[in-house]
Amino acid sequence: MKRTPAEIIREYGPFPGVDHVHGLTYDGKQVWFAAGSRLTALDPASGKTGRSIEVPAHAGTAFDGTHLYQIAEKRIQKIDPKTGQVLHTIPAPGDSNSGLAWAEGTLWVGQYRDRKIHQIDPETGKILRTIASNRFVTGVTWVEGELWHGTWEGDESGLRHIDPQTGKVLEQLDLPAGTMVSGLEADGGDRFYCGGSRSGRVRAVRRPRRGAAKGSGSESSAGSKSK
Secondary structure, eight states: OOEEEEOEEEEEEEOOOOOOOEEEEESSSEEEEBBBBOEEEEOOOOOOEEEEEESSSSSEEEEEEEOOEEEEEEEEEEEEEEEEEEEEEEOOOOSSSEEEEEEETTTEEEEEEEEEEEEEEEOOEEEEEEEEEEEOOOOOOEEEEEEEEEEEEEEEEEEEEEETTTTOEEEEEEOOOOOOEEEEEEEESSSSEEEBBBBBOEEEEEEEOTTTTTOOOOOOTTTOOOO
């Protein structure tokens, strides 16, 4: 496994009235982050927050190109970002749900204490596949065919690129000691966005370059709409 220090490009926040940042996702223009009782949009260029959607937002967040998905305790809500209306809910796969991602027409749910990532049917919540991890799983994201998840145990945290078939860790970006990761999103380009849990911050981390064959601005068919 290749391990390198993570390069933090920028920090956002803390934000007024936000004491925790949970899951987050990117809709192509804005980063949406979960803050307990609402989802809030963040402009990554200016660092300013925009509108909020008042919904329970306790963990992972995802975007499928049209709708937002948000974990609220033991359920996952499908939300119209234009109106804020909850259109549909499905059961979440367990009790320690953390990260959430959209890829290949399905949702991927990270489970913190169970150290697992589940691929689930977005209409029913049925578990389609399970990947085991040897560390706590916080955020989860897909980008250009790569599956990444956040991990945070004690004072150690990092971003892990894993084999989606076996769960084997292929590389890890190590964050500074004491830096918390509570959500993960790739923007399809050169950065990851990481939730900062009780720090109330969002951090942008540089994504490793892959060479000319993988252009920095494109997304894979799996997408990168997560958390």
